[in-house]
Amino acid sequence: MKIGCHVSIAKGVENAPERAAVLGCEVFQIFTRSPQGGRAPELNEQNITAFKSGMKKYHQAECLVHTPYFINYGSGNGRIFYGSVSVVRQELERASALGAAFVVTHLGSFKYLGQKKGFAQLILGLEKTLKDYQGSAQLLLENSAGAGDIIGDSFEEIAAVVNHPLLKKFKLGVCFDTCHAFASGYDLRTPTAVKKTLAEFDETVGLDKLRSLHLNDSKFPLSGRRDRHEHIGSGHIGKNGFADIINHPKLKNVNGYLETEHDRVEEDIAFLKELRK
Numbered sequence: 001m002k003i004g005c006h007v008s009i010a011k012g013v014e015n016a017p018e019r020a021a022v023l024g025c026e027v028f029q030i031f032t033r034s035p036q037g038g039r040a041p042e043l044n045e046q047n048i049t050a051f052k053s054g055m056k057k058y059h060q061a062e063c064l065v066h067t068p069y070f071i072n073y074g075s076g077n078g079r080i081f082y083g084s085v086s087v088v089r090q091e092l093e094r095a096s097a098l099g100a101a102f103v104v105t106h107l108g109s110f111k112y113l114g115q116k117k118g119f120a121q122l123i124l125g126l127e128k129t130l131k132d133y134q135g136s137a138q139l140l141l142e143n144s145a146g147a148g149d150i151i152g153d154s155f156e157e158i159a160a161v162v163n164h165p166l167l168k169k170f171k172l173g174v175c176f177d178t179c180h181a182f183a184s185g186y187d188l189r190t191p192t193a194v195k196k197t198l199a200e201f202d203e204t205v206g207l208d209k210l211r212s213l214h215l216n217d218s219k220f221p222l223s224g225r226r227d228r229h230e231h232i233g234s235g236h237i238g239k240n241g242f243a244d245i246i247n248h249p250k251l252k253n254v255n256g257y258l259e260t261e262h263d264r265v266e267e268d269i270a271f272l273k274e275l276r277k
């Protein structure tokens, strides 16, 4: 498992690989546009080439693109729903242009339409997003922290989407966020707990769908239903859980991305590298 974190694209996406290397990253995550919304900055041949050569120059093995926060496939507002479809598709195209391996997205909430209608709209939305998509970047769905009606807090819910008959041909993957899983009641504190949680994931979603990890400790206890990231080893998952996760034989081929605060993210990266055998 290679280790990295989320980095900023301030002053241009082409600056991200160097910024990642300075923090000690082997892989990194970016937003290619403002996470709050608005138009995406243009990607042209110049910054795409500069980004790609930066990946090589600064020895970055993989880049993960995160979609903006407003994505909501369950929204009752047509503008938000169609905006989600079009922005996730744009991010897939943009990530492919940059040579990024994956685009990770949150799915939204069933708060407005309810579970049944919301789920049908979600499947329709993902179908629209991926229709005739030819790019190289794979779309990953992220498990959520289980607050309210947020979509994707249980492995069953993720499985119902990823393994849906209408979506199977699109080969969706999953980005597993340790903090979100823990907040939703999946224990990760000990080797036994990690084994059990991964077995549950395998039985529902399938471990072959797991393509990346968000490595975040949790400020709140197990099943706390709160999405609050803590520095590695300082939260309720703790050092032992992370040592087991990053050395787990079944997770050898996926990379881990920190989304902890940047005040100590360099230490988090160094600490995880130290825990890695």
Ligand SMILES: [Zn+2]
Binding pocket: 066, 105, 106, 142
């Ligand atoms: Zn996320």
Ligand SMILES: [Zn+2]
Binding pocket: 177, 179, 180, 227, 228, 229
């Ligand atoms: Zn989170």
